[in-house]
Amino acid sequence: MFSLLSLGLGLDENKLEAELGGKDDLLLQLKINYYPRCPQPELALGVEAHTDVSSLSFILHNGVPGLQVFKNGFGWVTAPLVPNSIIVHVGDALEIITNGRYHSVLHRGLVNKENIRISWAVFCEPPREKVVLRPLPELVGEGEVARFEPRTFAEHLERKLFKARVAGSGDKAVCED
Numbered sequence: 001m002f003s004l005l006s007l008g009l010g011l012d013e014n015k016l017e018a019e020l021g022g023k024d025d026l027l028l029q030l031k032i033n034y035y036p037r038c039p040q041p042e043l044a045l046g047v048e049a050h051t052d053v054s055s056l057s058f059i060l061h062n063g064v065p066g067l068q069v070f071k072n073g074f075g076w077v078t079a080p081l082v083p084n085s086i087i088v089h090v091g092d093a094l095e096i097i098t099n100g101r102y103h104s105v106l107h108r109g110l111v112n113k114e115n116i117r118i119s120w121a122v123f124c125e126p127p128r129e130k131v132v133l134r135p136l137p138e139l140v141g142e143g144e145v146a147r148f149e150p151r152t153f154a155e156h157l158e159r160k161l162f163k164a165r166v167a168g169s170g171d172k173a174v175c176e177d
């Protein structure tokens, strides 16, 4: 996947993987999301709107719709259910090193009245301290600026967590099951 994404930007095929710490040090984390049936889905949040901090995220699901992505100019769009598919998100780490050429997508997970939804998300993360994530100079074109300050993955997590705490929404879910 990283090779294809590197070639897609005209980079050496090993470039993105190497910049993200190399395959021996990447961390795969599994998270299982359980969305119960909800009598008033319009009042509830399943997984609130966010971007993933990872390099890439791979989402398997039980075939119940609920994942939405935010598209500028359109608003929230429900991801179509493609049988036997795996959904792949670009996460923050990849967005940073590509200077936004690959965009870390804002997304959320909704509950519904009829069906329980389950998703299995595998987050492919760079090592916390080993590499500094910064826009690759070859992807900052002439007249463009680097859109992200250099940071380790650990620093990125801390900044994001701190921002979320300050912004704290306080939303509550009202689900049963």
Ligand SMILES: O=C(O)CCC(=O)C(=O)O
Pocket: 031, 033, 047, 052, 059, 061, 066, 067, 107, 108, 109, 118, 119, 121
């Ligand atoms: O349930 C989904 O499809 C997405 C879940 C998600 O975005 C996450 O766990 O980060």
Ligand SMILES: [Fe+2]
Pocket: 050, 051, 052, 107
């Ligand atoms: Fe996510």
